[in-house]
Amino acid sequence: MKIEDIVLGRYIRSPDGTQPSFLLTPWGEQVTRVRVMGTLVDKFIREDQNYATLRIDDGSETISLRAWQEGAKEFDKFNLGDTVDVIGRVREFQGEIYLTPELLIRVEDLNWELVRELEIIATRREAIAAGVRPKFARLEPKELKITATQEVGTEAAEAEEEPLPVVPDELKKKVAIAIDKLDTGSGVEPIKIANELNLSLSQVNDILRVMFVEGDVFEPTAGKFRLAR
Incomplete structure (x- = not known):
């Protein structure tokens, strides 16, 4: 295509x-x-x-x-x-x-x-x-949210790219250590990282976003992250 x-x-x-x-x-x-x-x-x-x-x-x-x-x-x-x-x-x-x-x-x-x-x-x-x-x-x-009388919508919405948040290196290191500890081979969900580090889910998502862009983590399956090493 x-x-x-x-x-x-x-x-x-x-x-x-x-x-x-x-x-x-x-x-x-x-x-x-x-x-x-x-x-x-x-x-x-x-x-x-x-x-x-x-x-x-x-x-x-x-x-x-x-x-x-x-x-x-x-x-x-x-x-x-x-x-x-x-x-x-x-x-x-x-x-x-x-x-x-x-x-x-x-x-x-x-x-x-x-x-x-x-x-x-x-x-x-x-x-x-x-x-x-x-x-x-x-x-x-x-x-995906489908009911018996509702199909997947196709209405368009212009997506604006959000700037990357500023994340201290110390927090990135903590997330990397948590992923290394929790990963059994298939990746780790952000909520598990948040619970491990006592951080909010939004904080962890911001950190993962930066680490992903920098190439430090990748997403082998949707919603799970592994260290790139």
Whole structure:
């Protein structure tokens, strides 16, 4: 799909965690994994190579690819200007939708860009012929709340990016120690960290947000955090 289909979608989480999270695209598709092709326009690899990001652009929008640990080292193989084909899982953190790549390939023959474009056009024509009308407007991440007479809403709301809070290094270290202590292999929920450190949940969420952006933690599954090491 086009990158705009992803970043203009709505990331929906089950409020109790019993259902898998998914992305509701402007075309009404519910997806957890996507395939996109674009040009690498930005690259960041942390000095310890345990966290890296790439940003790709396909002419419709841009999206961030994020990786930790061994996955981060793979990003070093790619250079600005490369055209890449990506299969990745859709993730969302603090309002930003991004991808964690499962497959990342450099495209040597740029004719494949035209092939991909034609594939997407054909798919969209089929959807339109079936009566689907896309809703291209930026949608907020939202918890899944469905009743017998209510479907998932698709009304748009412009999401404003909040500035990162100022978090002392001491608090980040305490959260890192708590995660290291509580993590049994699948990650730790923020509420458990809050209880361990006697902090409010909002404080812990702010700290995790900063640590996530700085590459110190990652989210292996929605709502759980692990140390990037």
